[in-house]
Structure formats: structure tokens, C-alpha cells
Amino acid sequence: MAYGSRLAATMTRRLGRECVYTPSARLALYLALRRWCRPGARVLMSPVNDDVILFVVLAAGCRPVQAPVSVWDGNIDPAAVPESTWRDVDAVLTTNLYGVPDRVLELRRRCEQLGIPLIEDAAHAIGTHVDGRPIGTFGTAAAFSLSKHVAGMAGGFLAVEDARTRRELELLRDDLLTPRSLRDDLNVTLRPLARSGVRTLHLVRPVWRTMERLGLLERDAFRMDLHARRLTASARSAPSLSAYEPWVRVDLHGFRVRHGALVRGQLTARMAGLDGDLTRRRAGVTLLSGTAWASDALRDRVAHDGPLPLFRVPLLVNGRDALLERMVDHGMVCGYVYDPPLDDYAGAEFVEPSPDPWAARWFASHVLPADPLSARRAIGALTRERAGAARPVRPAPVKDASPPAPLGQ
Ligand SMILES: Cc1ncc(COP(=O)(O)O)c(C=O)c1O
Known part of the structure; x- marks a missing residue:
């Protein structure tokens, strides 16, 4: 065998x-x-x-x-x-x-x-x-x-x-x-x-x-x-x-x-x-996706397909790094943070960089992966910390600041 x-x-x-x-x-x-x-x-x-x-x-x-x-x-x-x-x-x-x-x-x-x-x-x-x-x-x-x-x-x-x-x-x-x-x-x-x-x-x-x-x-x-x-x-x-x-x-x-x-x-x-675990995860996802820190995309998905048994719930928060530190004082260690994105981390020698890295940088630096099995504790801690919900705003493209070339060149 x-x-x-x-x-x-x-x-x-x-x-x-x-x-x-x-x-x-x-x-x-x-x-x-x-x-x-x-x-x-x-x-x-x-x-x-x-x-x-x-x-x-x-x-x-x-x-x-x-x-x-x-x-x-x-x-x-x-x-x-x-x-x-x-x-x-x-x-x-x-x-x-x-x-x-x-x-x-x-x-x-x-x-x-x-x-x-x-x-x-x-x-x-x-x-x-x-x-x-x-x-x-x-x-x-x-x-x-x-x-x-x-x-x-x-x-x-x-x-x-x-x-x-x-x-x-x-x-x-x-x-x-x-x-x-x-x-x-x-x-x-x-x-x-x-x-x-x-x-x-x-x-x-x-x-x-x-x-x-x-x-x-x-x-x-x-x-x-x-x-x-x-x-x-x-x-x-x-x-x-x-x-x-x-x-x-x-x-x-x-x-x-x-x-x-x-x-x-x-x-x-x-x-x-495993099935019992997935059921408990769905319950936690229901709770967490109903909070202000969940993205509209996640909320819509849960409303449409029902709660997914997620491994972690990607909450989007302002001041994420400091918040993660303070979460430890509430007895919560949130792992699985993948920041910076791999192209910023490893550089062009080891990876081919993304042609449009903005979304990866924004998401990686704002996501707080919350364990749905500890949903109530996570919500309690984030509420006590007055965590602010983050929403992405893509900066306008920077116009080329160099002066136009003189005519005739
Ligand atoms: C996205 C992803 N894929 C694969 C793995 C590897 O899983 P394992 O620890 O079972 O090797 C990890 C580990 O954390 C992961 O985060």
C-alpha cells in the first residue's frame, strides 16, 4: 500500500x-x-x-x-x-x-x-x-x-x-x-x-x-x-x-x-x-463579514453564496501594523500576513515584478486576517481598539512633470 x-x-x-x-x-x-x-x-x-x-x-x-x-x-x-x-x-x-x-x-x-x-x-x-x-x-x-x-x-x-x-x-x-x-x-x-x-x-x-x-x-x-x-x-x-x-x-x-x-x-x-470545523468557520465568517471592517465584496459574496468556511477573514483596517501588535495584548496573534508583496520583497533578480503593483501593496498593507474560529474575540478586540475600516482609493496617475520638448526637435 x-x-x-x-x-x-x-x-x-x-x-x-x-x-x-x-x-x-x-x-x-x-x-x-x-x-x-x-x-x-x-x-x-x-x-x-x-x-x-x-x-x-x-x-x-x-x-x-x-x-x-x-x-x-x-x-x-x-x-x-x-x-x-x-x-x-x-x-x-x-x-x-x-x-x-x-x-x-x-x-x-x-x-x-x-x-x-x-x-x-x-x-x-x-x-x-x-x-x-x-x-x-x-x-x-x-x-x-x-x-x-x-x-x-x-x-x-x-x-x-x-x-x-x-x-x-x-x-x-x-x-x-x-x-x-x-x-x-x-x-x-x-x-x-x-x-x-x-x-x-x-x-x-x-x-x-x-x-x-x-x-x-x-x-x-x-x-x-x-x-x-x-x-x-x-x-x-x-x-x-x-x-x-x-x-x-x-x-x-x-x-x-x-x-x-x-x-x-x-x-x-x-x-x-473537519466538517464540524468548517461549520464553525462558516458561523465566524457570518459574524465577521457583518462588521464594518469586512469589504463590500466579501459581504456581497456571503449574501449571494452563503458564508464560506474561510481559513481567515480578510478584514481591511487602517493602521494595520500597530493594530496587530495591540491584538497580542488581547490574546490574539494574527499570522498569515504577506507584506510586502513578493516583488517588493525579493526584487527583480528573483521574481518578475508585477506591471501594476498598486493593488497588491494596498491589500497587503491593510489586511488583518481574522480567525473565524475566534470571531467574537476578534470583534471585541477591534471594537475596543477603535479600529478604523480601510477602503482603497487608487491615486490618480502622476502626470509627466518634465517640460515638453521644444518644437522642431
Ligand atoms: C498560501 C499557502 N500555500 C501553501 C502553504 C504551505 O502549507 P504547508 O504549511 O502545509 O506546507 C502555506 C503555508 O502557510 C500558505 O500560506
Whole structure:
């Protein structure tokens, strides 16, 4: 039996697609990129994304091409992608940021026309549907993350179209897995329990502040250090997961560990609670989307389709950075902030910049990703902090200030 096949079968039943179990969504994305993109391929993606995913794309030997995004949700805006870019990309990678679906019908149409793969990053989007169909079933392949949805410290899937491709990817995966140790497995099994203990005992603030002081957090800012010189050197070995491991493993050091039965058993038990979790998320989304901090776009979507079981609710607030700091004093650590956008973070040596970066910059610097499972607490904290709702206003284009050239030249 293939490694993780029981877990994979559970996901296949949910999704109606063949699934490969992976210890993380990042490994699933790496597999998809290696399978469908040749080295040097240009991959269109949103710059409002986890930096880890940028490094996964680089590790696969691909060139990340940053797309213009919607100012309401940070996902690719297909209509704003220049035709010249469309003609020049070899694959599209979605984000489904915070679980809000990408414009996947339009992206699929484009990809079909161009004959290129559509890879869905559904790490935030288990349970999100478009036109009654689950995200993760529109593209050539889709990656899912269990650490987001069932609060595990491991687990993911790559969903593909047929059993032959699945078997091929299982072999590719097995080559990339590293051996486990009992310590790894205990770490993965016990950490979620410790985390929920901290929350139950209202210790979030002291524990977080202590970790900050002791330098135990892997990032000092929202983005990890780029280490540009080392990154340039690693490019000589791409495609290679090992060469990029220092970047790809951030926040999840066991991302390619072949965990044992203990971890997989715990994930199976947690997956059994997934539907209950999604129901609680919908309830939180209903509450949060009714607040002034939710965008009109989100409110309209909820009114039209009912509440989505979002991973985080993208609230738009003024003074976001200071507010995030103060939220810790209310016992709330809001992660998953992807600021600055990847092109500003990494620069043109490592990514192709977006032709229109304004919306990505605005969204990335104003979004406060609120956990719908703690909706009431988030609303209470934001109310006490008198958080102001932010709305995007695109600045007028700057007119060319240089004096007109004299006639006759
Ligand atoms: C958008 C996105 N995709 C993929 C991943 C990777 O998921 P995992 O931690 O399971 O590798 C993350 C991680 O936070 C993410 O934010």
C-alpha cells in the first residue's frame, strides 16, 4: 500500500479526485511544479502569498511572474494581466488567499486556451466551492494543507486528475521524503496539544512575548530574511529541494519527513472533525463579514453564496501594523500576513515584478486576517481598539512633470 494511502482515500472521498498524501502542502506544490513545469518555466502567481511558496517555485527551477491582483482579496486579477504576459507564461499557480476563491473559471479558460497547467494552491481553501464545485478540482493539480485546517503540525495532499498520474507522483514523492525520528513524530503530535493548551489557559500573550524576546520566532518581520547572496548561489543547483531547504522549511521543519503511524493516526482523527470545523468557520465568517471592517465584496459574496468556511477573514483596517501588535495584548496573534508583496520583497533578480503593483501593496498593507474560529474575540478586540475600516482609493496617475520638448526637435 502506498505511504499515507488511508489519509489520501479520505480526501479522495471528499473531493472526488485522486489524492497523494504529503507531509505538507509545500511539498505537494513542489511535486506539482516538478511534474508539470520544466526548469526555467515562467509561473504566474499572486505576489500576496506566503514567501515559502516563492521559494518552492524557485526550488523547482521556475521563474515566478507576479500578477496584478484584486484589491479586495489579493488573488490574481486575470483581466488585469497584460496579453503579452499571458502569451509568455508556462503555468498558473492560484492562491485562494485565506480561502477566498481565485477567479478559477476565468483562469482555467485561459490555461486551456494556452495549453498550460493550472495548479491550484488550496492550502487555505478546504471546503471552499465555486459554482457548487470544490476548489482543488478545477486545475491540473491542487495542493491542500492539513496544518491549516485541522490544526495539525503536518499533512497535505496533492489532488490530481487520474490514478496513473497519482501513482507516478507517489514515486516522485517517495524519492523526496526524508526518514523520520521518534522525536519528529512526538513533536508533531504534541505541539498542537500544547498550542490549544496555551489558548485555553489564556497564555497566548505571555508565551508569544517570551518567544519574541528569546528570538524563538523564525521571522522578525512578516517576511523571513531573503539572504540574497545565498539564494543566488542556490539557483545554480535548481531544481533542488535540498538547496532551498533553509527557506522552504520555515514554519514547518518537518515538511518532507516521512512521519510514522502516530502522526498519521492523529491526522486521521483530526480529519474526522473537519466538517464540524468548517461549520464553525462558516458561523465566524457570518459574524465577521457583518462588521464594518469586512469589504463590500466579501459581504456581497456571503449574501449571494452563503458564508464560506474561510481559513481567515480578510478584514481591511487602517493602521494595520500597530493594530496587530495591540491584538497580542488581547490574546490574539494574527499570522498569515504577506507584506510586502513578493516583488517588493525579493526584487527583480528573483521574481518578475508585477506591471501594476498598486493593488497588491494596498491589500497587503491593510489586511488583518481574522480567525473565524475566534470571531467574537476578534470583534471585541477591534471594537475596543477603535479600529478604523480601510477602503482603497487608487491615486490618480502622476502626470509627466518634465517640460515638453521644444518644437522642431
Ligand atoms: C498560501 C499557502 N500555500 C501553501 C502553504 C504551505 O502549507 P504547508 O504549511 O502545509 O506546507 C502555506 C503555508 O502557510 C500558505 O500560506
